[in-house]
Amino acid sequence: MVKICCIGAGYVGGPTMAVIALKCPSIEVAVVDISVARITAWNSDELPIYEPGLDDVVKQCRGKNLFFSTEVEKHVSEADIIFVSVNTPTKTRGLGAGKAADLTYWESAARMIADVSKNDKIVVEKSTVPVKTAEAIEKILTHNCKGINFQILSNPEFLAEGTAIQDLFHPDRVLIGGRDTPEGQKAIQTLKKVYAHWVPEDRIICTNLWSAELSKLAANAFLAQRISSVNAMSALCEATGADVTQVSNAVGKDSRIGPKFLNASVGFGGSCFQKDILNLVYICECNGLPEVANYWKQVIKVNDYQKSRFVNRMVSSMFNTVSGKKIAILGFAFKKDTGDTRETPAIDVCKGLLGDNAHLSIYDPQVTQEQIQRDLSMEKFDWDHPTHLQPVIPYGVKQVNVVSDAHEATKDAHGLCILTEWDEFKTLDFKRIYDNMQKPAFVFDGRNVVDASKLREIGFIVYTIGKPL
Numbered sequence: 001m002v003k004i005c006c007i008g009a010g011y012v013g014g015p016t017m018a019v020i021a022l023k024c025p026s027i028e029v030a031v032v033d034i035s036v037a038r039i040t041a042w043n044s045d046e047l048p049i050y051e052p053g054l055d056d057v058v059k060q061c062r063g064k065n066l067f068f069s070t071e072v073e074k075h076v077s078e079a080d081i082i083f084v085s086v087n088t089p090t091k092t093r094g095l096g097a098g099k100a101a102d103l104t105y106w107e108s109a110a111r112m113i114a115d116v117s118k119n120d121k122i123v124v125e126k127s128t129v130p131v132k133t134a135e136a137i138e139k140i141l142t143h144n145c146k147g148i149n150f151q152i153l154s155n156p157e158f159l160a161e162g163t164a165i166q167d168l169f170h171p172d173r174v175l176i177g178g179r180d181t182p183e184g185q186k187a188i189q190t191l192k193k194v195y196a197h198w199v200p201e202d203r204i205i206c207t208n209l210w211s212a213e214l215s216k217l218a219a220n221a222f223l224a225q226r227i228s229s230v231n232a233m234s235a236l237c238e239a240t241g242a243d244v245t246q247v248s249n250a251v252g253k254d255s256r257i258g259p260k261f262l263n264a265s266v267g268f269g270g271s272c273f274q275k276d277i278l279n280l281v282y283i284c285e286c287n288g289l290p291e292v293a294n295y296w297k298q299v300i301k302v303n304d305y306q307k308s309r310f311v312n313r314m315v316s317s318m319f320n321t322v323s324g325k326k327i328a329i330l331g332f333a334f335k336k337d338t339g340d341t342r343e344t345p346a347i348d349v350c351k352g353l354l355g356d357n358a359h360l361s362i363y364d365p366q367v368t369q370e371q372i373q374r375d376l377s378m379e380k381f382d383w384d385h386p387t388h389l390q391p392v393i394p395y396g397v398k399q400v401n402v403v404s405d406a407h408e409a410t411k412d413a414h415g416l417c418i419l420t421e422w423d424e425f426k427t428l429d430f431k432r433i434y435d436n437m438q439k440p441a442f443v444f445d446g447r448n449v450v451d452a453s454k455l456r457e458i459g460f461i462v463y464t465i466g467k468p469l
């Protein structure tokens with residue numbers, strides 16, 4: 001039986017390995033992590049991440065050929081293929097701070113692999129890493145290897161949260177990069193065989209290591225660039241009377257452009273787009289390509305502009321002050337169908353409003369009060385560096401109150417703003433909400449989910465991104 005071990009039981013490691021275990025009953029898969037709490041949750045009925053369809057997959061394989069464990073070294077030493085899916089956050093200090101990827105977690109995993117290995121192994125980069133990381137990992141492994149042969153492969157992950165299981169079941173492509181040597185090619189074939197259990201062969205792309213590493217950064221940069229492009233257009237729509245939904249639709253009908261990923265929003269969030277573009281920018285700068293670096297930097301700048309533009313619009317609409325006013329925040333996760341709040345635009349919007357002394361009443365169907373308080377108390381980029389974390393000093397309940405439904409959040413509020421496109425926000429009883437709010441009652445829709453004309457009929461003053469007022 002082939003044995004796979006995955007280091008890192010997070011948003012990528014957990015679902016990816018669960019699907020491999022489901023699709024490959026002849027392979028034993030162990031997912032290991034240094035976080036006892038995470039592993040305990042993976043072994044319980046309450047999985048550590050919310051992802052549609054995940055419970056079902058885990059239940060089918062857990063205890064059969066899928067195991068979650070904190071015995072990192074044991075499982076690593078027994079495995080034939082080791083996936084490394086640890087976090088690769090943005091550095092917060094030292095060389096490249098604020099841009100470069102922090103490979104501390106990756107390096108410590110690589111050193112541990114070298115330490116405990118007793119037979120030849122394939123080590124797979126699943127985390128998103130800077131191009132040429134495989135070279136560094138190879139050095140760490142071969143200089144500590146005690147005669148063992150390691151083959152490094154790059155196999156970046158393209159799943160999106162909220163649709164992870166479907167993305168893993170039916171990937172657009174699986175990308176495997178390896179060395180152009182007989183051993184490297186053999187390793188590629190071994191990994192290809194794993195995916196070939198359920199992925200059509202023509203969707204498994206094999207490349208050299210650097211192309212695979214760079215393709216991942218490029219894919220995220222292209223995706224984020226589309227959002228910044230449509231968000232930049234949304235500002236122009238508001239200034240001219242065009243409607244961004246109509247513009248996106250018209251533009252997306254061009255088959256060379258395509259209709260997906262053209263929804264204007266309050267800004268993109270999530271753990272990866274910003275981090276990966278900053279990483280790309282840093283690599284360009286290190287390679288003497290400042291013009292290329294500046295091009296990609298602009299994607300982040302437009303995203304930051306979109307978030308602050310939204311806050312400024314809120315404050316200026318509400319007579320230039322929100323001081324002491326109750327504002328309902330509907331949605332805190334970075335997108336619907338996930339409880340993940342990493343780099344969610346809601347953090348910047350809430351901090352902007354708190355800066356103007358607003359009182360926030362926040363509701364999200366999947367995010368806990370503790371998580372929201374932690375997010376609002378943290379410095380930029382600190383969320384993925386557990387060692388930097390200070391104890392959370394929560395905002396007082398008057399300033400930030402986290403509640404369990406949208407009606408409670410909006411009661412007596414001066415304004416409500418929608419920051420995540422949860423389906424339930426489309427069907428709220430807005431008449432009841434209006435009756436219970438202060439007047440004039442404002443709606444600020446950061447996701448274009450409400451029917452603005454119906455809300456205006458009720459009496460609301462409505463602002464939606466990229467639409468005529």
Ligand code: NAD
Pocket residue numbers: 007008009010011012013032033034035038072085086087088105106108109126127128129157158159160161271272
């Ligand atoms: P995560 O923070 O959810 O999970 C990483 C896990 O690794 C954590 O549980 C952490 O405790 C564990 N870990 C860190 N160092 C370890 C060590 N030395 N030994 C054992 N465990 C260790 O992160 P994630 O969202 O799963 O992302 C992982 C990587 O995948 C990142 O590089 C990210 O850029 C990339 N990625 C993420 C997504 C996504 O949707 N989240 C999609 C594609 C790629």
Ligand code: UGA
Pocket residue numbers: 128157158159160161162220223227260261262263264265266267268269270271272273334335336
């Ligand atoms: C993204 C990519 O889609 C994945 O392919 C990639 O694997 C992953 O990053 C990663 O490397 O981590 P994810 O961040 O989970 O996945 O979610 P997306 O659906 O890409 O959404 C990202 C952000 O963009 C969200 O805040 C979303 O609301 C926003 N968005 C998305 C828009 O504002 N408009 C759109 O049209 C699409």
